[in-house]
Amino acid sequence: MPPSPAEPIVPVILSGGTGTRLWPLSREAYPKQFWPLVAGGTMLQETAARARAPGFAPPVVVCGEAHRFLVAEQLREAGAEGARIVLEPAARNSAAAIAAAAVLVGEATPDAVLWIMAADAAVKDVPALRRALDAAAVAARAGRIATFGIRPTAPETGYGYIEAGAALPGVEGVLDVARFVEKPDAATAARFLAGGRHLWNSGMFVATAGTLLAELARHAPGVLAAARGAVAEGTRDLGFVRLGAGFADAPSISIDHAVMERTALAAVVPCDPGWSDVGSWGSLWEIAEKDAEGNATMGPVATLGAKGCYVRSEGILTAVVGLEDVVLVVTDDAVLACHRDRAQDVKAMVEQLKKAGHKEAAEHRRVYRPWGSYEGVAHGTRFQVKKIIVRPGAKLSLQKHYHRAEHWVVVAGTAIVERDGERILLRENESVYLPLGCVHRMENPGMIPLTLIEVQSGSYLGEDDIVRIEDTYGRA
Numbered sequence: 001m002p003p004s005p006a007e008p009i010v011p012v013i014l015s016g017g018t019g020t021r022l023w024p025l026s027r028e029a030y031p032k033q034f035w036p037l038v039a040g041g042t043m044l045q046e047t048a049a050r051a052r053a054p055g056f057a058p059p060v061v062v063c064g065e066a067h068r069f070l071v072a073e074q075l076r077e078a079g080a081e082g083a084r085i086v087l088e089p090a091a092r093n094s095a096a097a098i099a100a101a102a103v104l105v106g107e108a109t110p111d112a113v114l115w116i117m118a119a120d121a122a123v124k125d126v127p128a129l130r131r132a133l134d135a136a137a138v139a140a141r142a143g144r145i146a147t148f149g150i151r152p153t154a155p156e157t158g159y160g161y162i163e164a165g166a167a168l169p170g171v172e173g174v175l176d177v178a179r180f181v182e183k184p185d186a187a188t189a190a191r192f193l194a195g196g197r198h199l200w201n202s203g204m205f206v207a208t209a210g211t212l213l214a215e216l217a218r219h220a221p222g223v224l225a226a227a228r229g230a231v232a233e234g235t236r237d238l239g240f241v242r243l244g245a246g247f248a249d250a251p252s253i254s255i256d257h258a259v260m261e262r263t264a265l266a267a268v269v270p271c272d273p274g275w276s277d278v279g280s281w282g283s284l285w286e287i288a289e290k291d292a293e294g295n296a297t298m299g300p301v302a303t304l305g306a307k308g309c310y311v312r313s314e315g316i317l318t319a320v321v322g323l324e325d326v327v328l329v330v331t332d333d334a335v336l337a338c339h340r341d342r343a344q345d346v347k348a349m350v351e352q353l354k355k356a357g358h359k360e361a362a363e364h365r366r367v368y369r370p371w372g373s374y375e376g377v378a379h380g381t382r383f384q385v386k387k388i389i390v391r392p393g394a395k396l397s398l399q400k401h402y403h404r405a406e407h408w409v410v411v412a413g414t415a416i417v418e419r420d421g422e423r424i425l426l427r428e429n430e431s432v433y434l435p436l437g438c439v440h441r442m443e444n445p446g447m448i449p450l451t452l453i454e455v456q457s458g459s460y461l462g463e464d465d466i467v468r469i470e471d472t473y474g475r476a
Helices: 043-049 065-078 093-106 126-141 186-195 209-219 221-232 245-249 255-260 281-287 340-355
Strands: 010-015 060-064 084-088 113-118 145-150 161-167 175-181 198-208 235-237 240-242 266-271 296-298 301-304 310-313 318-321 326-330 335-339 366-369 372-380 383-390 398-400 404-412 415-419 422-426 431-434 440-443 450-458 467-470
Touching: 010 043, 010 093, 043 065, 060 065, 060 093, 065 084, 065 366, 084 093, 093 113, 093 209, 093 221, 093 255, 113 126, 126 145, 126 198, 126 266, 145 161, 145 209, 145 255, 161 266, 175 255, 186 198, 198 209, 198 255, 209 221, 209 255, 221 245, 281 310, 281 326, 281 340, 296 301, 301 310, 310 318, 318 326, 326 340, 335 340, 372 450, 404 415, 415 431, 422 431
Parallel strands: 010 060, 010 113, 060 084, 084 240, 145 266, 296 310, 301 318, 310 326
Antiparallel strands: 113 198, 145 198, 161 175, 161 198, 175 266, 235 240, 326 335, 366 372, 372 383, 383 450, 398 440, 398 467, 404 431, 404 450, 415 422, 415 440
């Protein structure tokens, strides 16, 4: 049963991760929580959907500045109305993000129960998770900080563990926490699995805002002070809650190390909701549906004599012959091939690519903007061709360029182009020329996405040759 409508639970969704172990699909500019990796919706949308029911308040989502419009658009698409999107001026780990959310909610309702969860985990059995939440909420209202302990199915070395203690008096299904355990080696993980008292640490927490604030004050006062200051200095901007610059003064520490390993109030709800942190391509293979040979495939993929492979293509036909236990991920600008047992090492490869100066380490060919997206089609000396998609009702900034001229050709939809004060209506197969230095803007007045081809020509074609005169989205 969902929680009582009289006492709404506030979902707090942390969306600050970069998911580099899922490169080349997940990258800093468009990380894994914005991709549909497991279900029809994106990871963020699926997370929000778990708490979209009677008895839940609109979510509080904490994310970085660069992802604010992605979060807003995906929540809008998912029907998550009334969400508060909190912008971190700098990434300071989970303790500071949770502290800011607790301050925001606790100012008005210190007794409100917060359900804290990452935006990039997968859950197969949502009803089972809700049942665990019911028990956790009872413990939270009794002054405890409850977490969800996932019953292990394998001697996993990539997760932290929780050693469960005695049953919590008066709260059915909730146990004391004996201790938290860092990621173990293989032998220790096997012993944990056999012993039956250790659970995977899911990283989800349930507590009242008041309890969290009190324990942060006790165990991580520097984190709480920075969060309080950042909220006090914060501003509202286009519907976002923009934290003050003092947030960057918070120590960078996880909520586990800052509070959970130190507090006497930790409790755990053992459960089995089919949870995975989707921390690597190997973990995605484990939870994916597989064929008779143990292969998990997505996209235009063909296999012959392959066994135990994870193969995903985002576009081009990908054929795999005779390989075993391999991960192969193909995007439009990068390919990853590795043994499944080495999937955790993808993060190290991304760092190597960054040091070598490969922009593909952090950015996709398709670049997302508040109004839509663009991607490169061709480029050469003094010219560049892009495909641009503008969402219905959206508009680009009023701008000019010092070093390039542009030619826009509409291939689908309708555009209104402003050029030096003149407004021009363009339909399919119509075009407009924007000479160097002219003040221009484009918007989509229609009900379908606007698609156009942009041809740039000039001495310099970098994205920083944009002088914004007016911007709907508040960008400099």
